[in-house]
Amino acid sequence: MKILYLNGPNLNLLGQRQPEIYGRRTLAEIEAEVRKRAIKLGSEVEFRQSNSEGELVNWIQAAKGRFDVLVLNAAAYTHTSVALRDAIAAVGVPTIEVHLSNITAREKFRRKSLIAPVCVGQITGFGTTSYMLALEAAVNINAR
Numbered sequence: 001m002k003i004l005y006l007n008g009p010n011l012n013l014l015g016q017r018q019p020e021i022y023g024r025r026t027l028a029e030i031e032a033e034v035r036k037r038a039i040k041l042g043s044e045v046e047f048r049q050s051n052s053e054g055e056l057v058n059w060i061q062a063a064k065g066r067f068d069v070l071v072l073n074a075a076a077y078t079h080t081s082v083a084l085r086d087a088i089a090a091v092g093v094p095t096i097e098v099h100l101s102n103i104t105a106r107e108k109f110r111r112k113s114l115i116a117p118v119c120v121g122q123i124t125g126f127g128t129t130s131y132m133l134a135l136e137a138a139v140n141i142n143a144r
Helices: 027-040 053-063 075-079 082-091 129-139
Strands: 002-007 044-049 069-073 095-099 121-124
Touching: 002 027, 002 053, 002 129, 027 044, 027 129, 053 069, 053 082, 069 082, 069 129, 095 129, 121 129
Parallel strands: 002 044, 002 069, 069 095, 095 121
Antiparallel strands: none
């Protein structure tokens, strides 16, 4: 099983940006933990991060036929990007939406996800554990 983790804007600043909301761990630390668990589960993971919406769209489109599952933390684009939503719907690669914070308990503008309706599921609010839960869900996605 090949899983692509895509991370959107400002996630390169994890560990230093609003640690009271997003925690103190860096994206590299989260990736290392996920990789370690993925090996035990017999899966391959690839992590990418971009602040550019267009680059994320390109990666989603390129995932078809190369990855079995996408795990997407679209960050702020979650609430604004029809382009990401359309890319997910177009490629048909099962996509899991993931967030460190509970977006439904935050500011009103963060409560609506434009991508959720085209994702197989959403994991939100468990801090860095959200990424591990997404891995478990991705590995088991075909067992449903």
